[in-house]
Amino acid sequence: METILVVDDDKEIRELAQIYLKNEGYNVLQARDGDEGLRLLQKNIVDLIVLDIMMPNVDGINMCIKVREYSDIPIIMLSAKTQDMDKIFGLTTGADDYMTKPFNPLELVARIKSQLRRYLKMSNKEAKNESEIEVGGVKINKATHKVTVANKDVKLTPREFSILALLAENSGIVMSPEHIYETIWKEDSFQSENTVMVHIRKIREKIEENPRKPRYIKTVWGVGYKVDKDS
Structure with missing residues (x-):
């Protein structure tokens, strides 16, 4: 069972994502900001991060940069901003995908599945010599x-x-x-x-x-x- 870390200061968004992801069989961890998200990453094996950009304390951009210092797990950025420069900035800091709020939870699930398939293939976790x-x-x-x-x-x-x-x-x-x-x-x-x-x-x-x-x-x-x- 893959574990998804949802990092967002909006409790309703975290819980909405959790409902849909749990229905698909994923384990879900929640964090209110990047600082809490980084602490959870130290204590848990996480397969993908859903990461809001605008948050107090450590924001999504800075958390993404810190994660990329030691891990290449997929990161999907969330933001209420729609300007192209925000999207470009998020992707250039190491994010794999980008969604603007409000978003369709079913689309989020579909993108998560797509990123996990690509990541598993690239990391050879589906290879025959996985042992x-x-x-x-x-x-x-x-x-x-x-x-x-x-x-x-x-x-x-x-x-x-x-x-x-x-x-x-x-x-x-x-x-x-x-x-x-x-x-x-x-x-x-x-x-x-x-x-x-x-x-x-x-x-x-x-x-x-x-x-x-x-x-x-x-x-x-x-x-x-x-x-x-x-x-």
Whole structure:
């Protein structure tokens, strides 16, 4: 089930979008401004963002710019403005599509489906070898639970493997220790940071040439961990 993040300071628009998207089987997250939207992105795996331009605090343009620093997930901009320059500006900051308010919710759903199909195809998520993940010199086979680094086999525990695969599948996205714990352990993340940190350290000892200067699993201080796309 894909997750759609709807970021808009208008509660009625957020809830209208949620109704139509949930009817299509999507999971929906809501944010009132770009700041809240960015926080949700740190804690959740999101497949597409519906993003209003005019908002208090962090507006849609600035949120889009920040997201594009580490992710290429589809972004559909919303704006009450109809001038061509606003549309051009939104698209040049990294948005994939643009809709003006008021909009037909059914058209929004159709555009979301179109963007997701294109994104999934471009990111090879529909490819036959979807069980294989490769980041730099690390190859991960989810079907066989085999990991190789520079063509040499590496032995990981099941949980170590699951953490590495989760980060590699979402390369470029920073994941909080809480999100990693809840995803892998399937439990609430109360006081889970040390547990995740220990597992990350053990993975680094096995896959990194120099665990003190990791090439693959990077720490984003105060936020979490990520695997860089171009490791």
